[in-house]
Each structure stands twice: as structure tokens, then as C-alpha cells.
Amino acid sequence: MSKEKLRSGIGIRRTREDVIFDSINYSFMVLLCIVMLYPFINQFAVSINEANDSIKGGIYLLPREFTWNNYAFVFQEASVVQSIVISVLRTVVGTAVSLFCTAMVAYAIAQPNFMFKKSVTIIFVMTMYFNGGLIPTFLLMRDLQLIGTFWVYILPGIIGVFNLIVMRSFIEGLPISIFESAKIDGAGHFTMFFRIVLPLSLPVIATVALFVAVFQWNQWFDVFLYNSSNPTLTTLQYELMKILQNSNANMSATAASAFAGSGSESNSANMVSPTSIRATMTIVASVPIIMVYPFLQKYFVKGMTLGAVK
Amino acid sequence: MATPSINSVKTTPVPVPETKFKKFMKQCSEQKALLFMTIPFVIWLIIFKYVPIWGWTMAFQDFKPARSFSEQEWVGFKHFQFLFTDERFLGVLRNTLAMSMINLVLGFVTAIGLAVLINEIANMGFKRIVQTISYMPHFLSWVVAASLVSVTLSADGIINEILATLGLADEPILFLGIGEMFWGILGAAETWKNVGWNAIIYLAAISMIDQEQYEAAKIDGASRLQRIRHITIPGMRSVIVILLIMNIGYILESGFEPQYLLGNPMNVQFSENIDVFVIKYGISMFNFSLATAAGIFKTVVSFVFLIAANSFAKKMGEGGLF
Structure with missing residues (x-):
């Protein structure tokens, strides 16, 4: 008896409790995955289903009448193509600039003997708790004449404090001996930064790159604030937001009104409905991120842990 | 700088009397590169x-944008x-208070609960799949998430279909049209979007727990639930306290994207x-x-x-944030 108890306790045999617990837990996890994925898969199914057929409802996980017409329609829309270009551009430029600047400051404040190590860190961290708020920031952008320009997407966010702390923690964790031997070889700080720290920091760079890229790609509010009167600088998320607001305001909107100003030029071969356009835009706006994040999982899990512990 | 003579008297034979200022300048020139790396960004920050x-x-x-600072009333x-x-x-x-509370x-309870349950999954492959899927909504923008929420809750959305199939509702409920339901909808949407992401940190805390504790508890005959209650949850204690302090500082930050988009x-x-x-007041009504x-009221509160929660945690012997 006692021998059996010992064996089962150590985990060679599963007890009845284990079986019950596991079956409840596994079923719950499957349910959780369904809840997480269903809304998205449903919209994907609607986006590849014939628009008039979708109106009848009853599309769940699979399309009933398969078609790419909704995508064809959306990609014909000049405002959509334009907004994709801006979204890609701000994601690429914003991420590159932010990575470079954040890594450089992180390198400096990770140096144990840097004279302003503490004060620079403090004035950055303070901004996590204090900021001017929406209106003063808006007026600053106006005074700097950034409103109506592309740079209003890049300049205000070149260094994120959280990312800075994550990077600093990582660089501080690099073995000191590397720096010392480089110093003996006569390497200056810039050489060390470019030749040693950047290549060794690839895991944390991947994490921060993901954070910044997701942030940039998902932005719509700064478009709304600063560039809503400039149709050449809107982003994909902003276009989707307009569709969402339209469909909230007017449940019976017609296809033409789903895009402001698209008018009657729409191709009659591509019959579309607001429901289909919205589903298609939802997928277009999220697919790039969904394709990328699983591959960086290993890194961002580490990055999150690092940033929160410090 | 002001009293170089006194300094030079006190310092024993040094050829050039080093004042504080000179030391400072010397250090600056030694650390030129580091200063070059930070000063532009400090200016940017300011x-x-x-x-x-x-x-x-x-x-x-009574601020009027056209007037200069000295002319404001x-x-x-x-x-x-x-x-x-x-x-x-x-x-x-x-x-604001209701939604952030x-x-x-919800954020704490669901994330801790999910972390505990994920930790109990023995099959590594399944564990990884669950985690990957649970992060997904976090990476979607709020625009996409709000769109998914409003489709799910619409008259012909899946929730209404389920209610109709189960015979719980005679006619479709327009969830987003019922004000009293908004806080609940928002809580559910936030949980859906962030629970997997928030669980990361608790899973990390769990992974730091010494496995021998579990082995010892098993030998002592502790059941699965007892092990969770007496080992896993206490093991997350310090992380929970730190995150609680950080989040209490954001008590008036209930976010604005979902409220704006679903409102x-x-x-x-x-x-x-x-x-x-x-x-609404600032941007739309000027x-x-x-x-x-x-905005100031929000920041100050x-x-x-934050300060109160931090000192409370210190008093409780948990060691605060700062």
C-alpha cells in the first residue's frame, strides 16, 4: 500500500485526481483556443466568401461560395493601397530608427562608469509616470510644424522607455570580459557598440523590434489626431477604423459608403457589401503581424520577463 | 569653481590644482563618446x-491658441x-474608475489562473500551441479587436446564435446598444485580448519555483490542487505584488481605444x-x-x-518598486 502510494506520488502512475484534473484542464484549454481564434477565423471565412451570399448569414469557419473578389475590390481602392504604403513605411522606418536610437542610449546607460548613468536613466523613467497629456502634446506637434507630415509618426516615439530598460538590462548582462578585452585592443565606445554589443544583442533587438513594429503597424490614433485632414498619409488601421465607425453609425450602409468617397466607380463585376469589406480589411490589417509573431515568441517571452524583473 | 584657492591649499603637491570643474571637464572629454550617444536623445526627450x-x-x-503665453487670461x-x-x-x-477596477x-485573476493551468499541462507540444494561440489577440490592433468584438456581438453574431440555439433569447440582443452591459463587454474584450500576454510573466515566475518542492509535496501526499494552492501561488507572490503596485498607479488609465471604438x-x-x-472636449470642441x-487630474491621482501603493507594499515587507 505504502509502496504504491509512493510510486504514484512520484508520478509513475497517475492518480484518479490527475486524470480528472487533466481532462478538465485540457478541455478548458481547447475551449480557450477556440474562443481566441474563432472571431478571427470567422472574419477570414467571410472575407473569402461571395459578398451577397455572406449577407444571408450563417458563415462560421468555412466559406460557402469561395471567391477572392473581396480582396480584389479592396486592393483596387486607391485609399487602401495608399494606406498600406504608409503603414509599411512607418513600420519599417519607425522600427529602424527606434532600434538604433534605443540601443545607443541603452548602451551608454549600461556602462557602469558613465558619469550621467543615473541621471539619464531617471529622466527617461520619469516620463513613464508624467506626461503632458493629449492637448499639450498636440499643441507641441503644431508648434514644431509636424502636423500634416509623415514625421509625426516617427519623431515622437523614437525611444520607448520600457524598451530602453529591456535593452539596458540585456546589455548589462553581457559578460564584462568582452568589453575589457576590446578596450585593451583599443576599441572606443562606438566601435564596441557597433562591432560587439549590437551583434551580441540580437535576441533583445528582435524583441524590441517586434514591440515597435507592432506598435507602428497598429497605430491609428496619431493619424486621427494629426493627419486626418491629409488623405495621403492615413494608415491601414485608420481606414479600417473609419469603416468600423461607419458601420456603427449606419448598420444599413451600402458598399459604396463603406469607403468614404469611393463613389460609383466600383467595378460592377465585384459586388461587395460593407460586411465583406470590413472582414477583408480586418484580415489585411492583421495578417502581417500574425505571420511574424509566432517566430519571435522565444525572444519576446524572454524580453517581457527581463523588462518586468528590473 | 568659486573657491579654487582653498582647494589648491588643501590638496597636497599637485602640479596643476584640479578644481571640481576641471575634473568634470576631464571626465567629459574621457567619456566624449558616451556623451555623444546620449545628449541628442536627452534633448529629444526634453x-x-x-x-x-x-x-x-x-x-x-482661458487658453486661446492664437494668443501668446503672456497674453493668456x-x-x-x-x-x-x-x-x-x-x-x-x-x-x-x-x-473610468469602474472600468479600470x-x-x-479581471486582468489579475484571469492571467494568474491561466498561468497556473498552462503550467499544469504536461504535454510540451500542446502547451506551446496553447501559449502561441493565447498571445495572438494581444498583437492585433484595438481597431481590429473592436471590429471583431462588434461582429461577435452583433444581431447575427455568434453569441446571439448560441443564445438562440439554447433557447435563452427570443430575439437578438444588441449588446453594444445596452449601456449597462458596456463595462462587462469591455472587461471581457480586455481579457480576451490580453490574458495570454499577461500570463507570460506569471509563467516565468512559476518556472523559478524549485521543482524539489513539488516532489516533496507529492511524497507527502499533497493533491494536485493542494500543490497549486500551497506551492505555485505562493511562488508568484512577489511578482503579483510588484505588478499590483504598477497597475494601481494606472488606476485612472482604463485605456481609451476600446471605449472610443466601441462607444x-x-x-x-x-x-x-x-x-x-x-x-471630445479638447480635439473636437477645442x-x-x-x-x-x-488630463492633469488623471495624472496626479x-x-x-502609485506612491501610496508602493509605500504600503514596503510596509507589508514586500519591497516596493522604488
């Missing part, structure tokens, strides 16, 4: 993050007085929070002073809460 704080003065003026606490007697703002305050409690005239009495109020006053 312009983009500190200069706007100067804008807080607006809350004490100072009105003291008029805007604050207006806010706290305005019925609409008091409703906004109630919504719901988010705080409509039918639920506005429950969906409008301070941030949405600031946007009442910059009032909107700034509301958050800061007070």
Missing part, C-alpha cells in the same frame, strides 16, 4: 516629453471647479471615460483648457496612488 508638461499651465488659463481653478460640479464629468469619473481585478450614442453614459472626454485640466 522637447517631446518635458516641454508638454509646461502645457499644464493651460488648465489655469489666468483663471485659477475655474476649470477644475467646473469639472467637479459637472454631472457629465462625474459620470465620466465613475465610468474591473480590468484590474456609441446608446452606451455613451457608460462608455465615456476621462480619456474619451479629453478627446476646449483645450478644460481637457487639459481633466495616478501618481498619488
Whole structure:
């Protein structure tokens, strides 16, 4: 008896409790995955289903009448193509600039003997708790004449404090001996930064790159604030937001009104409905991120842990 | 710098008397490269993050954008007085507190619960799949998430279909049109979006727990639930406290994207929070002073809460954030 108890306790045999617990837990996890994925898969199914057929409802996980017409329609829309270009551009430029600047400051404040190590860190961290708020920031952008320009997407966010702390923690964790031997070889700080720290920091760079890229790609509010009167600088998320607001305001909107100003030029071969356009835009706006994040999982899990512990 | 002679008297034979200033300059030139790396960004920080704080003065003026600073009319606490007697703002305050409390409690309970349950999955492959899927909504924008929420809750959405199939509702419920339901919908949407992401940190804390504790408990005959209760959850204690302090500092930050995107005239009495109020008054109605006053109130309260929570945690012997 006692021998059996010992064996089962150590985990060679599963007890009845284990079986019950596991079956409840596994079923719950499957349910959780369904809840997480269903809304998205449903919209994907609607986006590849014939628009008039979708109106009848009853599309769940699979399309009933398969078609790419909704995508064809959306990609014909000049405002959509334009907004994709801006979204890609701000994601690429914003991420590159932010990575470079954040890594450089992180390198400096990770140096144990840097004279302003503490004060620079403090004035950055303070901004996590204090900021001017929406209106003063808006007026600053106006005074700097950034409103109506592309740079209003890049300049205000070149260094994120959280990312800075994550990077600093990582660089501080690099073995000191590397720096010392480089110093003996006569390497200056810039050489060390470019030749040693950047290549060794690839895991944390991947994490921060993901954070910044997701942030940039998902932005719509700064478009709304600063560039809503400039149709050449809107982003994909902003276009989707307009569709969402339209469909909230007017449940019976017609296809033409789903895009402001698209008018009657729409191709009659591509019959579309607001429901289909919205589903298609939802997928277009999220697919790039969904394709990328699983591959960086290993890194961002580490990055999150690092940033929160410090 | 002011008293070089005294310094030089005190320092024993040094050829050139080193003043503090000279030492400072020497250090600067030694660390030239590091200064080059930081100074441009400190200037950037001051312009983009500190200069706007100067804008807080607006809350004490009847600010007109066309006038210069010296021409503005100072009105003291008029805007604050207006806010706290305005019925609409008091409703906004109630919504903000209610939504952030719901988010705080739900956020903690669900993330901790999910971390514990994921940790109990023995099959590594399944564990990884569950985790990967649970992160997904976090990476979607709020625009996409709000769109998914409104489709799911629409008259012919899946929730109404399930209710109809189960015979629980005779006709479709327009969830987003019912103000009283908004807080719950928002809590559910926030949980859906962030629970997997928030669980990461607790899973990390669990992975730090010494496995021998589990082995010992098993030998002592502790059941699965007992092990969770007495080993796993206490093992997350310090992480929970730190995150609680950080989040209490954001007590008035209930977010604005979901409220703004899911808000409509039918639920506005429950969906409008301070941030949405600031946007509506400030950006749409150009009442910059009032909107700034509301923003200042939010920041100051958050800061007070943060300090209070931090010192409370220190008193409880948990070691605070700072």
C-alpha cells in the first residue's frame, strides 16, 4: 500500500485526481483556443466568401461560395493601397530608427562608469509616470510644424522607455570580459557598440523590434489626431477604423459608403457589401503581424520577463 | 569653481590644482563618446516629453491658441471647479474608475489562473500551441479587436446564435446598444485580448519555483490542487505584488481605444471615460483648457496612488518598486 502510494506520488502512475484534473484542464484549454481564434477565423471565412451570399448569414469557419473578389475590390481602392504604403513605411522606418536610437542610449546607460548613468536613466523613467497629456502634446506637434507630415509618426516615439530598460538590462548582462578585452585592443565606445554589443544583442533587438513594429503597424490614433485632414498619409488601421465607425453609425450602409468617397466607380463585376469589406480589411490589417509573431515568441517571452524583473 | 584657492591649499603637491570643474571637464572629454550617444536623445526627450508638461499651465488659463503665453487670461481653478460640479464629468469619473477596477481585478485573476493551468499541462507540444494561440489577440490592433468584438456581438453574431440555439433569447440582443452591459463587454474584450500576454510573466515566475518542492509535496501526499494552492501561488507572490503596485498607479488609465471604438450614442453614459472626454472636449470642441485640466487630474491621482501603493507594499515587507 505504502509502496504504491509512493510510486504514484512520484508520478509513475497517475492518480484518479490527475486524470480528472487533466481532462478538465485540457478541455478548458481547447475551449480557450477556440474562443481566441474563432472571431478571427470567422472574419477570414467571410472575407473569402461571395459578398451577397455572406449577407444571408450563417458563415462560421468555412466559406460557402469561395471567391477572392473581396480582396480584389479592396486592393483596387486607391485609399487602401495608399494606406498600406504608409503603414509599411512607418513600420519599417519607425522600427529602424527606434532600434538604433534605443540601443545607443541603452548602451551608454549600461556602462557602469558613465558619469550621467543615473541621471539619464531617471529622466527617461520619469516620463513613464508624467506626461503632458493629449492637448499639450498636440499643441507641441503644431508648434514644431509636424502636423500634416509623415514625421509625426516617427519623431515622437523614437525611444520607448520600457524598451530602453529591456535593452539596458540585456546589455548589462553581457559578460564584462568582452568589453575589457576590446578596450585593451583599443576599441572606443562606438566601435564596441557597433562591432560587439549590437551583434551580441540580437535576441533583445528582435524583441524590441517586434514591440515597435507592432506598435507602428497598429497605430491609428496619431493619424486621427494629426493627419486626418491629409488623405495621403492615413494608415491601414485608420481606414479600417473609419469603416468600423461607419458601420456603427449606419448598420444599413451600402458598399459604396463603406469607403468614404469611393463613389460609383466600383467595378460592377465585384459586388461587395460593407460586411465583406470590413472582414477583408480586418484580415489585411492583421495578417502581417500574425505571420511574424509566432517566430519571435522565444525572444519576446524572454524580453517581457527581463523588462518586468528590473 | 568659486573657491579654487582653498582647494589648491588643501590638496597636497599637485602640479596643476584640479578644481571640481576641471575634473568634470576631464571626465567629459574621457567619456566624449558616451556623451555623444546620449545628449541628442536627452534633448529629444526634453522637447517631446518635458516641454508638454509646461502645457499644464493651460488648465489655469482661458487658453486661446492664437494668443501668446503672456497674453493668456489666468483663471485659477475655474476649470477644475467646473469639472467637479459637472454631472457629465462625474459620470465620466465613475465610468473610468469602474472600468479600470474591473480590468484590474479581471486582468489579475484571469492571467494568474491561466498561468497556473498552462503550467499544469504536461504535454510540451500542446502547451506551446496553447501559449502561441493565447498571445495572438494581444498583437492585433484595438481597431481590429473592436471590429471583431462588434461582429461577435452583433444581431447575427455568434453569441446571439448560441443564445438562440439554447433557447435563452427570443430575439437578438444588441449588446453594444445596452449601456449597462458596456463595462462587462469591455472587461471581457480586455481579457480576451490580453490574458495570454499577461500570463507570460506569471509563467516565468512559476518556472523559478524549485521543482524539489513539488516532489516533496507529492511524497507527502499533497493533491494536485493542494500543490497549486500551497506551492505555485505562493511562488508568484512577489511578482503579483510588484505588478499590483504598477497597475494601481494606472488606476485612472482604463485605456481609451476600446471605449472610443466601441462607444456609441446608446452606451455613451457608460462608455465615456476621462480619456474619451479629453478627446471630445479638447480635439473636437477645442476646449483645450478644460481637457487639459481633466488630463492633469488623471495624472496626479495616478501618481498619488502609485506612491501610496508602493509605500504600503514596503510596509507589508514586500519591497516596493522604488
